[in-house]
Amino acid sequence: MIERFHTNARMSRIVRHNGTVYLCGQVGEGETVTEQTRDCLSRVDSLLTEAGSTRRDILAATIWLAHMSDYPAMNEVWDDWIPAGCAPARACAEARLAGSDLLVEVIVTAAVST
Structure with a gap:
């Protein structure tokens, strides 16, 4: 079964299927990349919790x-x-983001916590 959370005509913020959680890209607020990354990762935490996962479960x-x-x-x-010993597979690249004020966007796939 596919479960979708916070869905509109364009996207879902969370999709859960077969024990895997997929989050849409998360951005944060702030003036610097440090501030935006902290806020962005806080949003990831909230969505993972809602989906039954944690940062320890990021794939x-x-x-x-x-x-x-x-x-x-x-x-x-x-x-x-990221918790010690829980580093996920990760890629990082430069891209033009959706807003000129955005400095970082994070997309996460995680396992549902057991």
């Missing part, structure tokens, strides 16, 4: 940065956020 993450020069600052926040 894969894709991170888009508006500027690769922000990679070290984003990684500082990420490294503090």
Whole structure:
């Protein structure tokens, strides 16, 4: 069974299927990539909790940065956020994001917590 949460005509914020949780891309508020990454990951936490998962259950993450020069600052926040021993498969690339004020977007796939 496929379950969709917070669905509109364009997308669902969460899709859960066969014990796997898929989140739509999350962005955050703030002036700096550090602030936006912290807020973005807080939103990921909330959605994972709602879907019955946690950051310990993340299988894969894709991170888009508006500027690769922000990679070290984003990684500082990420490294503090991801639990030790739970690093997921991850990719990070530079991309033009949907808004000119956006610096980072994170897409996560996770297992449902058992």
